[in-house]
Amino acid sequence: MTELPPLSAETLWGIIQGEIPDETVNRLLWDCLGYRYDPDTRQWDAAAVHSDWSDRYPEPPDFIGSRPATVQLTRSIPPEDKQLLKEQLGFTGYKVGELNPTLTRRATAANWLLSYMRQQGIER
Template identity: 65%
Template sequence: MPELPPLTNATLWAILHDELDDSTVNQLVWQALGYCYDETCHQWGHAAVPQDWGSAYPEPPDFIASRPATVKLTRSIPSENKQLLKEELGFPGYQVNELVPRKTRRATIVNWLLSYRRQRASSAHF
């Protein structure tokens, strides 16, 4: 598995602008959720994934193709982090003619990754 890019604002903008391929985008979320790639058997394991995710998705889902997985991702963002796209990145949103599932799912992924990054930074202070 290739090395994943860091969760920088540049990476997040690349996701929003569809400059990162779907596989890399999914792998960023999978890794953040706790899925681990086993080089030996070339599979993703879910031993470290929260139970609600692991039971619903023993195989990591394709968040860009799967509406139910993206809905679950959206619901897992704490309410205080729902606006991080605007607050941290200044993302203005998409124009009405741009509202297609692929773009909105990528925006959801970026908002979730922003929330993950914020939560991880908060827990690092303890």
């Protein structure tokens, strides 16, 4: 697996604008959630994943391709962090003509990552 980009404002904008591949977006989320891939066994280890996630997803879900996984991701963002994309990045949303499920899921992923960064004290 290739190295993940750093958690930064630039990376979040790359997610929102579709410049970062779906697989990389998923891998960033998986990493932050605690999923670890063991190349020796070729299996995912969810020992460090909170039971809210590991019970439902013993293997990491495809957040870009799966509505249920993205709904759970949305629900896991604390209420006070729901507007971080707007408040911290100035993201005003997508235009109606460009809106599609993939872009919506990417915005959710970016908002979740921004919330994670705030909770972990990671500078953007």
